[in-house]
Amino acid sequence: MKAVVISIGYEILQGRVINSNAAFISRRLMLLGIDVVAHISVGDSFEDISKAFDIAIKEFNADLIVTTGGLGPTYDDITSEALSRYFREEHVLNEDAFREIREKYESRGMMLTPERIKMAYMPKSAKSLSNPVGIAPGILLMKNNKIIISLPGVPAEMEGIWEAHVESFLRRYGTKNIAETSLTLIGVPESTLAKDLNKYARDNPDVYIKTHPKGHETRGPVNELYIMTSTSKDQDPEIVCIRKCRELIEILRNNNPNLIIEGDCVCKNK
Amino acid sequence: MKAVVISIGYEILQGRVINSNAAFISRRLMLLGIDVVAHISVGDSFEDISKAFDIAIKEFNADLIVTTGGLGPTYDDITSEALSRYFREEHVLNEDAFREIREKYESRGMMLTPERIKMAYMPKSAKSLSNPVGIAPGILLMKNNKIIISLPGVPAEMEGIWEAHVESFLRRYGTKNIAETSLTLIGVPESTLAKDLNKYARDNPDVYIKTHPKGHETRGPVNELYIMTSTSKDQDPEIVCIRKCRELIEILRNNNPNLIIEGDCVCKNK
Structure with a gap:
């Protein structure tokens, strides 16, 4: 709808x-x-x-x-x-x-x-x-x-x-179940994270990912990473969301050794 | 524009x-x-x-x-x-x-x-x-x-x-000069003021008037009255605004003896 x-x-x-x-x-x-x-x-x-x-x-x-x-x-x-x-x-x-x-x-x-x-x-x-x-x-x-x-x-x-x-x-x-979570990413500029995020978003069209700059792009980069998954009504959106979130932060951690991640993949559907 | x-x-x-x-x-x-x-x-x-x-x-x-x-x-x-x-x-x-x-x-x-x-x-x-x-x-x-x-x-x-x-x-x-002011109207519901405001607005299409309920319509009516005038670039919008504002609150005072008006017709063009 x-x-x-x-x-x-x-x-x-x-x-x-x-x-x-x-x-x-x-x-x-x-x-x-x-x-x-x-x-x-x-x-x-x-x-x-x-x-x-x-x-x-x-x-x-x-x-x-x-x-x-x-x-x-x-x-x-x-x-x-x-x-x-x-x-x-x-x-x-x-x-x-x-x-x-x-x-x-x-x-x-x-x-x-x-x-x-x-x-x-x-x-x-x-x-x-x-x-x-x-x-x-x-x-x-x-x-x-x-x-x-x-x-x-x-x-x-x-x-x-x-x-x-x-x-x-x-x-x-409503025809979908929604779950969402957000994490704080510290120490790496949005423009550096963009490459991994772009690739992950292309590979996972069922996941909505968005970074919101909270600090300064170059001086003290702090970004909020928002992750949302939507599933059909008979699926548990939280399970999908947690899996996708863990997958994504694993990639970000591996490619950005200086990245500090605050928060866990605690997905909520309300 | x-x-x-x-x-x-x-x-x-x-x-x-x-x-x-x-x-x-x-x-x-x-x-x-x-x-x-x-x-x-x-x-x-x-x-x-x-x-x-x-x-x-x-x-x-x-x-x-x-x-x-x-x-x-x-x-x-x-x-x-x-x-x-x-x-x-x-x-x-x-x-x-x-x-x-x-x-x-x-x-x-x-x-x-x-x-x-x-x-x-x-x-x-x-x-x-x-x-x-x-x-x-x-x-x-x-x-x-x-x-x-x-x-x-x-x-x-x-x-x-x-x-x-x-x-x-x-x-x-910009092709116009703008001036605006706002007053607080206490003790009379928006729906009571509406009659006078409606008439004044109809009679003065160059004035924009809007009430914003700040309290409760019947229990403790408090309304913000916003008045804006726009004039051509060669006119002083503040003078027009002050005149219209005084005219309008005169009408409101006369028809609503219980009305308390906080603030004056101090019109600003920025």
């Missing part, structure tokens, strides 16, 4: 907000065995949100789209309506969402203004995802063989809905 | 790295008066990098594309070659880049391996942007009326090249 994460909001394009939501969602999807193939961030504009959906579906063949942002009460919160327009659904009051929103405001003695009721409007066939942290519910829409999940932009609310509803819903769609 | 920021690297799509580079670049571009219209993140794949360029140019009409990531010595660092392929340029050893890389390694008594020399290859007509922090130089390519700037993914190196070369180069392309 292929996923694209779409982040909606001018504050992202203006660099006033670091897009940590895309990282949270991507990490969770990866651990569920779902491939994230692209992130797209656009402003709060019907045209650009529509473009982002088009790109996700037509360019990146996404089966799953997760959006964040634009579900609140202000004038520029247009994600839900953009969803209705793009997927040609009537934009209607969702009864579950309305009940939840009304209860939350009424229990605090607050009136139901049009701005508040707006958060209960969704594509007609969508399911409302209750927000355990804030007000605006998430949206689950299954349409044209695609799954679209829209979550608020406030990280705590996004994560709250994810934990409460999205994680368990998506669990059935 | 419209810009798209492209972030390259599977570590972003796997959620192992939060894309802070896109925020840094976007903020800087905004302050230069250049509109960022989209962010796109893709993996280290020729096909997907090419798709990202296509989307930036054809879907978002970008005049400027800034990429980060994929300029290092490892096998999956393919951004420079992807650039050559996409823009149909010969992929050649850049003399300036080569000299710089050679000096950096030789001064430390390190050999010039193929993995290290690889970082000196660029599209034929590209200019190398010297890296004051690490090794891999940035790339400036001007082609088909587009400006493409490729920077390393390591934030300190990206920012180092930005400060040393990119900021001054791009200064001539």
Whole structure:
């Protein structure tokens, strides 16, 4: 299953907000065995949100789209309506969402203004995802063989809905088991390690290897070596990961006598 | 001028790295008066990098594309070659880049391996942007009326090249002056403020207004109110911003007697 994460909001394009939501969602999807193939961030504009959906579906063949942002009460919160327009659904009051929103405001003695009721409007066939942290519910829409999940932009609310509803819903769609580990490599520059890593990566296309420079390439080289293996659902990914990790560090040790390796091949699948 | 920021690297799509580079670049571009219209993140794949360029140019009409990531010595660092392929340029050893890389390694008594020399290859007509922090130089390519700037993914190196070369180069392309301010609004929920903000935003299309919930919508509402104005290059954006800001908080105060406003309309254009 292929996923694209779409982040909606001018504050992202203006660099006033670091897009940590895309990282949270991507990490969770990866651990569920779902491939994230692209992130797209656009402003709060019907045209650009529509473009982002088009790109996700037509360019990146996404089966799953997760959006964040634009579900609140202000004038520029247009994600839900953009969803209705793009997927040609009537934009209607969702009864579950309305009940939840009304209860939350009424229990605090607050009136139901049009701005508040707006958060209960969704594509007609969508399911409302209750927000355990804030007000605006998430949206689950299954349409044209695609799954679209829209979550608020406030990280705590996004994560709250994810934990409460999205994680368990998506669990059935993962087709792979993932295991991963990371080691710290000290004393040898990334560009020296590159030769062995390149060869190992070419020979083992089922293993994802990445070095992240943590120190300076020439003065004091420290690199994080990240290793990830993905297996089919009936295999134990940890066993594969440990074997590949040991194989690789054996090669690195043999070819780089000055290399100091911190950490062991302790692979985890979550 | 419209810009798209492209972030390259599977570590972003796997959620192992939060894309802070896109925020840094976007903020800087905004302050230069250049509109960022989209962010796109893709993996280290020729096909997907090419798709990202296509989307930036054809879907978002970008005049400027800034990429980060994929300029290092490892096998999956393919951004420079992807650039050559996409823009149909010969992929050649850049003399300036080569000299710089050679000096950096030789001064430390390190050999010039193929993995290290690889970082000196660029599209034929590209200019190398010297890296004051690490090794891999940035790339400036001007082609088909587009400006493409490729920077390393390591934030300190990206920012180092930005400060040393990119900021001054791009200064001539901004067409607007920007000023901004933010205030803290306490005691009134975002959904209550929404009505006034929506109206003011509709009436003042030259002002960008955004509330960011910092507290809880109903229990203890705290919102950051961000106000940004953009003016033509011959106007003082701070004066416009201060006037608009005072106008708006006057309206909010009048309609929300319980509203506490922290901060003043101190507008800055940097």
